[in-house]
Structures are given as structure tokens and as C-alpha cells.
Amino acid sequence: MSDIHNETVAPAVERDVTDLVLQDILTGMLPAGTWLKQIDLERRYDCTRPEVRRALDRLSQKRLVEHVPNRGYHVYQPDGRRAQEISDIRVILETAIADQMVANAKPDSIETLRGLARHFDDMTQNGTVLEHYEANLAFHKELLLLAGNQELVDLISEIRQRTSSAPVSQWRTRARVEQSAREHHLMIDALEAGDTAELRRLIEAHIRQTARLGQR
């Protein structure tokens, strides 16, 4: 059992180990297939074994890591079928609420979204992988919140994490990143114009484009 670099990552006070490990998985610091040794994670995140165990158990419940009894945990390999199925689910959900998003899009909401889209643009130019990724999440979350179903927002946020819809695989080329950025603005345009059909089309295209590239 080998594999990971033992860099100590300073624990942020408000984020527990689960979040830290998850972040490192999603940013590619802990690539697919990596064995996550408990004693290494203790050092990496400067925490205790019970904390590591809890984090790993939680991540295994989310099927981001796999537990192999007596051997440990490793990061799941990307699964094309899963990614595809989850994209399908996201398409279903996010297009189904397009009409509610349009109905609830007030000028201040539009303004907030524009700000977040610009922030994404900015992070594309100047940000770290993580900042970029989180800017994307922030934009999409704000968009989804328009529909007024908190459980749905949480659910989508949750299932996004289940696949390699992550920075290391999501945006392979500059062109793709820039297209995503344009699509964000186009979604806002459709919202503003009250064009539900166009919004649906954009959302679906956005998700499927990302999903296709998420396959390895």
C-alpha cells in the first residue's frame, strides 16, 4: 500500500476531514484508484484516526471511496455508466424546474447570477482549480435555488459529487471552459427573457457536454 504524497494540509477550522478529503479527490490531488491509508491521512490532515475513519466511512457511504475490509479504502475509479446515469438524472431534474426558475427570476436574482457568472469567468483566468470549481458550483446553486425546492438543490449538489464531474476531468480544454462560461451567460439571458424552452435546451446541453467529457 503506497501512493499518496504526504503533504500536511492545514485544516480549516470550519471544515471537517470529510470535506478536506473530498476536496482533494475532486481536485485530483487524490486521484482515482489511490489507496487512502488511515495513518497517512492522519498526517496529511493533521487529525486523529477516529476522525479519519469517520471521514472515510462517510465517503464510502457516498460511494466516492470504496472500503475493502482489512486492506483499507481507495478512491473509486470513474464509472462511465454511473456518470451517464447521473447526468441523465440531472437533466431530468434541472430541466423539469426550468419553468419555476423562469417564473421566479427577479431582477436582483438575475443580477446576482450575472455576478456569479462573471466570477466564474474571472476564476477561469486567475483562479486555482478549486476556486474555479467552486465558482461553478456557486453559479449553478444560485440558479437552482430559483426553483424554491431546497431538497432538490441539496440533492443535485450531492449527486454531482458521485462521479468524476470534477475539475480534473470536467474541463479538459480551454475551449471547453470558455464554452461553459458562455453558456452560463446564455442561461441568464434566457432567464431574463423568460424563455423556458431555451433555458431547458441550454441546461441539457451544458450537462451533457460536461458528462461526455467526464468519461475516460
Add this chain to the structure above:
Amino acid sequence: MSDIHNETVAPAVERDVTDLVLQDILTGMLPAGTWLKQIDLERRYDCTRPEVRRALDRLSQKRLVEHVPNRGYHVYQPDGRRAQEISDIRVILETAIADQMVANAKPDSIETLRGLARHFDDMTQNGTVLEHYEANLAFHKELLLLAGNQELVDLISEIRQRTSSAPVSQWRTRARVEQSAREHHLMIDALEAGDTAELRRLIEAHIRQTARLGQR
């Protein structure tokens, strides 16, 4: 901290403590608001404290129980907003795949479903609360599997658990149970007839009827 009866429930070999606690929550043995004392659960399920803790942590991650630091865990109170939102999500998902269910409904699938619907009828007459509940789940799972998206089946199964869509609240009257049974058969009829619109209507009505009664 008080509240639960200390009956020892024989642990089934293949089900871990998480499942056992979940089962007791869903069947009403551990009602909403109940404080789940670790030492009581140890005795109840004849297991060790670490196992209890893991189970409780998992259930808290699923938001079925709430963790209050230094005080313990208690079963969440039903939340009408959550139940409603989750039903909305289920309607979106399950009606979206109606066409795929219809497309994939082969005669042997129909036959299997009829068997499961009859089994539900039988459990209505003769079964325990849990058997009845599981017969319902079995029927719906088989139906959903027709769509060919395993992640979606798993997801729906998972989100159903998040609310009081459980035996103690789902079926309050005999009439309601019997209507559910009829609806199961009608869904199969719609499948067999290839009537996607009717299937959608039935699914939506079925979910919403259940959700309405799930509120307290």
C-alpha cells in the same frame, strides 16, 4: 434522556445496525423525536458502541436522525416542507422515465410486476407492517428498474427514506391502502397498454396522495 423501550432485537446476520435502526424508525418503533441513547442501542441491538456510533453517524448523514453534540442523537421530527419537496422530486423523476418504462415493459416484466402487486395485496391482508412496507418497496423498485437507470432507482430508494413516507404515516386508513393496491394494478395495466400518459398520471397521483397523508 429517556424514551425508548429496551427490547433486544436479535441482529440479523446480514443486516448491520444502521439498517436495524432505520427499520425501527420507519416502522414507528422509534418514533420521531425519540432520543437514541448509545448505551440503550447497544443493548437493544446487542452490539458494541462503535457499531452504534457508526450507525448513528450514517443515519445523521442521511438526515434521518439529528446529532446534538454532547447530548446525543434523536429521530428527526417530520418536516412537511421536506416531505412535499421530496414528493415533488419523486414526481419529476418517476414521471420523466415513464416512457422508458413503457418501452421496456416485456411480458415477463409485466408478469413479475403483477406478482409483486398481488404480493402487496396479500401483505395488506396478512402481513406485518414491515412486510407490507417492503412489499410496496419491492413493487415500486421493480417498476423503476424498467427504465434502465440504476442510479435513479438507488436515488429514489434513498430519498424515500428521508421523510415520513413510512408505514406509520403513509397508510392511515384501510381505504387508502386499498387504493394504493388498486393503483398498482392500474399502473401495470397502463404499462401493458403502452399508455405513457396514463402511467404518468397514475404515478403522480400515487405519489401525491401518499405525500399528502404523510403530513402531520
Add this chain to the structure above:
DNA sequence: GTAACATAAATTGGCGCCAATTTTGGATAC
């Protein structure tokens, strides 16, 4: 009777420890 306080009892939270299991490295044989 209620409110405040102190103490004992009960419970949670987390750590250390060690048995069980796996991995690694070295020695030996071919």
C-alpha cells in the same frame, strides 16, 4: 409551592492500545 444550587449519576466523545490481517523485504531454491 417555585427557584437556585450542589452533587451524584448517566452519557457522550475521543484516545490509546493491541489483536488480527496484510504487505513488504529478504533468503533460498531452481
Add this chain to the structure above:
DNA sequence: GTATCCAAAATTGGCGCCAATTTATGTTAC
């Protein structure tokens, strides 16, 4: 060189223990 075996080292898994915190109970004052 490869294959096999064995012992040492490393790691996982789970238990026991106890400090920290909360709850319950009893006493005192009003």
C-alpha cells in the same frame, strides 16, 4: 533471472477506558 517461503514491518479494526459534558436528584432558601 523467477518463484516460493517466511519473518518483520505496516496497517486495519475494534475494544476498553476515562475525561468532558449533561442530566437527574436532593437540599436549601424564599
